[in-house]
Amino acid sequence: EPEVTQTPSHQVTQMGQEVILRCVPISNHLYFYWYRQILGQKVEFLVSFYNNEISEKSEIFDDQFSVERPDGSNFTLKIRSTKLEDSAMYFCASAWLAGELFFGEGSRLTVL
Amino acid sequence: DQQVKQNSPSLSVQEGRISILNCDYTNSMFDYFLWYKKYPAEGPTFLISISSIKDKNEDGRFTVFLNKSAKHLSLHIVPSQPGDSAVYFCAASEGAGNQFYFGTGTSLTVIP
Structure with missing residues (x-):
């Protein structure tokens, strides 16, 4: 069964460092998303990506965040200068059409 | 402002009985609703x-009911099984391809 894959599963970084989280969405999907979940809190939307551009972003997704789909298969989330409060589980999701999202297993980011 | 609310953080049910998980939303423009299950350290x-356009959808042991006038949806699991023990999230979106707003989740424990 096709699935969304994410790497790394866990990354530890120092505050101020750049981090890139990678995702391989399901191959025929058209919509791509990043969500995050801070420990003990709800799943929060970060950004959606469609037709090679950001279609929607939340207020969390500030200038420190960026997304790319560099080669038609990978979908990356970059955090330029990490802060302590960026520590969370980051989930990539993709969808064929608007609607059912398929989530990856998540990348745990720990900022020290 | 929490647009999707799950007011019960936890629920315990005996194996074989019905589990009913509830979700309320505030945005009357939401037109698509999802239920997700999440195990610890895994993606939804x-x-x-x-x-x-529907008020009920059924898939095996799972049935979702939507009451638009009350802005309420519920997930029924019948019969409940120990493997159903997980955190359940409802999510809602407005329009095609837009972000999903997640509730805070309800932790279901099915007691054997």
């Missing part, structure tokens, strides 16, 4: 969806 797994 899609369970069942419903669009605003």
